[in-house]
Amino acid sequence: MNDVVEEEWIEETTPFERVYETIRRAYDPVSATQIADRARVSPTTARKHLRTLESAGEVTTSQDGQTTHYRRSETAIVTEHAQSLLAEQTPEEIASGIADMKAQIQEWREEYGVDSPEEFARELDIDDADSDHGALLTEWQTTRRNLALAQATLAIGEASHTGHLTGTDTDDDGNDGTSISV
Amino acid sequence: MTDDEDPSQHTPPNEQSGVFGPIDAGALREIRDLFVEQEPLVQTASLDDPLNPQTLSIELSDGVGTASTARIDVRWSLTGNYAAHYTDNQDQNFRFDCHPKPDAPRRHFHPPPDAPSRPVEPSCITVSAVDLVTRAILQRWRYAYAHESFEGINDAENPP
Numbered sequence: 001m002n003d004v005v006e007e008e009w010i011e012e013t014t015p016f017e018r019v020y021e022t023i024r025r026a027y028d029p030v031s032a033t034q035i036a037d038r039a040r041v042s043p044t045t046a047r048k049h050l051r052t053l054e055s056a057g058e059v060t061t062s063q064d065g066q067t068t069h070y071r072r073s074e075t076a077i078v079t080e081h082a083q084s085l086l087a088e089q090t091p092e093e094i095a096s097g098i099a100d101m102k103a104q105i106q107e108w109r110e111e112y113g114v115d116s117p118e119e120f121a122r123e124l125d126i127d128d129a130d131s132d133h134g135a136l137l138t139e140w141q142t143t144r145r146n147l148a149l150a151q152a153t154l155a156i157g158e159a160s161h162t163g164h165l166t167g168t169d170t171d172d173d174g175n176d177g178t179s180i181s182v
Numbered sequence: 183m184t185d186d187e188d189p190s191q192h193t194p195p196n197e198q199s200g201v202f203g204p205i206d207a208g209a210l211r212e213i214r215d216l217f218v219e220q221e222p223l224v225q226t227a228s229l230d231d232p233l234n235p236q237t238l239s240i241e242l243s244d245g246v247g248t249a250s251t252a253r254i255d256v257r258w259s260l261t262g263n264y265a266a267h268y269t270d271n272q273d274q275n276f277r278f279d280c281h282p283k284p285d286a287p288r289r290h291f292h293p294p295p296d297a298p299s300r301p302v303e304p305s306c307i308t309v310s311a312v313d314l315v316t317r318a319i320l321q322r323w324r325y326a327y328a329h330e331s332f333e334g335i336n337d338a339e340n341p342p
Binding site for chain 1: 212232318
């Protein structure tokens with residue numbers, strides 16, 4: 001079954017798509033050889049596509065001795081998330097979601113008398129992800145990440161709306177005093 | 183970090199016992215799209231909260247055996263841990279999981295009919311990439327659906 005799904009994947013995708021899919025979920029640095037192995041391509045092919053993805057800003061590299069390590073760039077993570085959110089949500093909905101996430105985190109801090117999910121994990125000595133406390137730990141860590149991503153998305157959304165990133169003036173030029181010229 | 187600094191153990195920080203890791207919203211969207219593309223019985227596939235998703239729920243228009251509807255709930259973490267929970271209107275359940283669990287293999291299976299927290303079995307899913315795990319879960323669900331039974335659902339070999 002495991003071989004069958006791998007064959008199916010290789011049949012339905014191009015080598016580039018497989019390298020991209022693999023690096024998309026690589027949040028920790030990995031070598032081109034490891035990427036090649038996972039994506040079922042040669043190391044040469046992996047390096048070629050990784051270089052392309054690096055110039056597109058999707059991938060960032062670090063050096064470990066002679067070996068180059070690759071991982072998904074923070075910019076790419078934020079951009080992908082912002083695109084999906086802005087396609088489905090209005091800036092008002094995102095702002096109200098941000099307020100909800102902040103309130104939720106504050107509630108957990110007060111309820112458990114800790115500042116962070118890490119402190120929560122230490123204090124409660126959580127040893128099973130399947131337990132109620134294990135599930136809450138994941139929820140807290142997730143909410144903290146999604147809050148940061150939603151805040152970045154809102155900033156991107158506002159910048160695109162005002163046209164300040166592209167130089168396109170979608171709004172008035174500020175003469176009516178409602179916006180500030182920069 | 184942890185107190186036991188046994189160098190032979192060499193546990194990466196994100197594989198501490200009990201830690202599932204934060205949910206990867208991007209991975210959930212990728213799994214959602216793959217389910218919709220690959221499985222004709224999918225009715226809806228949606229994230230529980232668009233801004234702060236914790237779970238992807240896939241509603242199926244038929245279930246295993248006498249069940250007439252079913253749902254698969256999927257969670258996927260930034261650290262590559264996952265949980266895929268099948269449940270249907272006959273209250274039959276199974277789960278393919280991958281996360282640290284005390285006294286259990288990282289990749290484990292919670293068997294039907296009630297998918298208890300313990301005991302678990304080693305999972306037959308050995309691939310680890312999002313795309314491959316999703317395809318493997320679909321493959322096992324399809325196997326049970328076609329055979330109208332959960333018999334052998336975690337006994338997959340190559341080829342099945």
